[in-house]
Amino acid sequence: MIITCSCVGFTVTDPDEPAVWLLYASFWYLWRATTVGMKEPHEVTADDLVRDLLCFIRSTILADNADFSPDTPFDKVGIDSVSLLEILLYLERNFDIYIDDQRLTPDNIASVRQLAITACAPSPGS
Amino acid sequence: MKMLPEVELSGSDYFLFAMDRILRRAGRSGSLCRLVVELEGCIDPEEFRHTINCSQVLQWMVNVQKTSRFPFALPRWRSNGTGNAVPVTCDRVAKHCSGNRETYFSFHGPPEQDGIHSPLSFALANHDDHRSTCILNWDHTLMDAHGAEILMRHVARAPEKQEILEGLLPSNQVSVGGRVQRSQGFGERLSYARKSVRYIADASAMPIAILKPNGNNRECADQYCTISFSEEETERIVSQCETIGLSYYHSLFYLAAAARAVHAVRLRKKEGDAPYLIPVPLNLRRKGGSGPAFSNNVSFLFYRIAPEEIQDFRTMVVSLKDQMRNQVMQEIPHSYAEMMKILRRLPLPLYSRLLSGPTGGRLASFFFSYTGECCPGMDNFMGQLVRQVTHLAPATSIPGLSVVFMRHRNRLKAILSFRNSLLAEDDLKLFEEQLRKDLLPENG
Structure with a gap:
């Protein structure tokens, strides 16, 4: 196997060469960074998610004067199924976190904090 | 509070005007909506009148009309300067009369002035059994059902809580799509709006299944039919939603059941197989x-159900869920809202032709809506305990059938609004049987 990097001026011929693995790792990291952001799903903590989700919900779903905290029940402020779907799609797009229907129980998605905890917990099948 | 002299019509206001025009051409008198609040005690009619007439917002709303300064200009709501009072009808109703919804609502319809319904009116009925009913009648072009709930809360608390009036008029409290928020150029807005046109063209491809009327649809009246579920039945329905993986998508479960009920009636009437088109606000x-509160602030999700999907409840539910997800992902509702905004400059005859032309006047297979909890937290109305709150939607033509699901105090109910030429008594019975069978499967 021959890898040639003309732009950086070196040629690697041995697959066990650490430079090859370094190159692979760099490509993989770059690919992850451009497709799902800089963080790996399991690197994100529930607190990070709470902060991020609050920001998203305040800017796109809630009224300016809405009284809302991480523990406010979604149904209390009238967050409906379409708004919840927007939140779930936001998690998928920005954090590569997919919550399957079985985990979308009323308790798991009662508030931003509950949703963040559910999102960070490993899914039962994994 | 200072009243706004004129306000731009929202995209959905103008859309509703175009729908209204289609309705009137089909021989109907417009889109009359009702919000009915049933109370535990009686209300003093004079106090009720005084409360209504003290509200500046209600006074303003009853006197606005759509104006456009010149062709292709943005239409605006503008006060007509007449200063008419909000029509309020107060009656005593004998017990035997209040049991019959049809008699009851025709009795408490909106009053007419020179043959024209007032766009907004109230009716109060004090019953012999020391209960009362307050009805808000309004024209759909003026506001939507959520707006009516906000307005009713305002009346329920008035007159001492006038500060909530600030939120009643159009403001920046309406959501726009993410992409529209970022770019305001007309070209970009137009291409964003065109996305929904492509989607709707696919969803509304002919043929579309509708219920055909028996006899002349023009000479028929609107009727309402209520299908109520007990608290225990509602609990079972909710747990059924969770069982099939729809714990947060109750509206899709109800939509699927309503579609199957309409399908059952069509099968009995031996109407051919065709896909169903259902727009959901x-x-x-x-x-x-x-x-x-004022003005319509809605967009739509469009569902298409193929004849083979409707045979199996679970297949249909999965398809509806996928359609909902795709539309939210592609921002179709916001794109459609943008399209309605852009089309405000079109003359109404052209707009209504655009809406009804591609489907030969068939706007939907039927209209469906889930309002969620009605007036949540409104336990008290002008000092009386609230027993029940109900929305009565217009039976929009064509086809002239609307199915609205709503909840109040842990009880689910479905209200059918329909032209009486569309559903006979047997059809209604079959509709209810099929609906219960799908919502409460162990019954079937």
Whole structure:
């Protein structure tokens, strides 16, 4: 196997060469960074998610004067199924976190904090 | 509070005007909506009149009309300067009369002035059994059902809580699509709006299944039919939603059941197989706010159900869920809202032709809506305990059938609004049987 990097001026011929693995790792990291952001799903903590989700919900779903905290029940402020779907799609797009229907129980998605905890917990099948 | 002299019509206001025009051409008198609040005690009619007439917002709303300064200009709501009072009808109703919904609502319809219904009116009926009913009648072009709930809360608390009026008029409390928020150029807005046109063209491809009327649809009246579920049945329905993986998508479960009930009636009438097109309104108000009450602030999700999908309840539910997800992902509701905004400059005859032309006047297979909890937290209305709150939607033509699901105090109910030429008594019975069978499967 021959890898040639003309732009950086070196040629690697041995697959066990650490430079090859370094190159692979760099490509993989770059690919992850451009497709799902800089963080790996399991690197994100529930607190990070709470902060991020609050920001998203305040800017796109809630009224300016809405009284809302991480523990406010979604149904209390009238967050409906379409708004919840927007939140779930936001998690998928920005954090590569997919919550399957079985985990979308009323308790798991009662508030931003509950949703963040559910999102960070490993899914039962994994 | 200073009243706004004129306000731009929202995209959905103008859309509703175009729908209204289609309705009137089909021989109907417009889109009359009702919000009915049933109370435990009686209300003093004079106090009721006084409360209504003290509200500046109600006074303003009853006197606005759509104006456009010149062709292709943005239409605006403008006060007509007449200063008419809000029509309020107060009656005593004998017990035997209040049991019959049809008699009851025709009795408490909106009053007419020179042959024209007032766009907004109230009716109060004090019953012999010391209960009362307050009805808000309004024209759909003026506001949507969520707006009516906000307005009713205002009346329920008035006159001492006038500060909530601030949220009642149009403001920046309406959600726009993410992409529209970022770019305001007309070209970009237009291409964003065109996305929904492509989607709707696919969803509304002919043929579309509708219920055909028996006899002349023009000479028929609107009727309402209520299908109520007990608290225990509602609990079972909710747990059924969770069983089939729809714990947060109750509206899709109800939509699927309603579609199968309409299908059962069509099968009995031996009407041919065709896909169903069902537009479902989506409230675009930002959540957690107190307004706006005035004006329509909705967009739509469009569902198409193929004849083979409707045979199996679970297949249909999966398809509906996928369609909902795709539309939200592609921002179709916001794109459609943008399209309605752009089309405000079109003359109404052209707009209504655009709406009804491609489907030969068939606007939907039937209209469906899930309002969620009606007036949540409104336990008291002008000092009386609230027993029940009900929305009565117009039976929009064509086809002239609307199915609205709603909840009040842990009880689910479905209200059918229909032209009486469309569903006979046997059809209604079959509709209810099929609906219960799908919502409460162990019954079937």
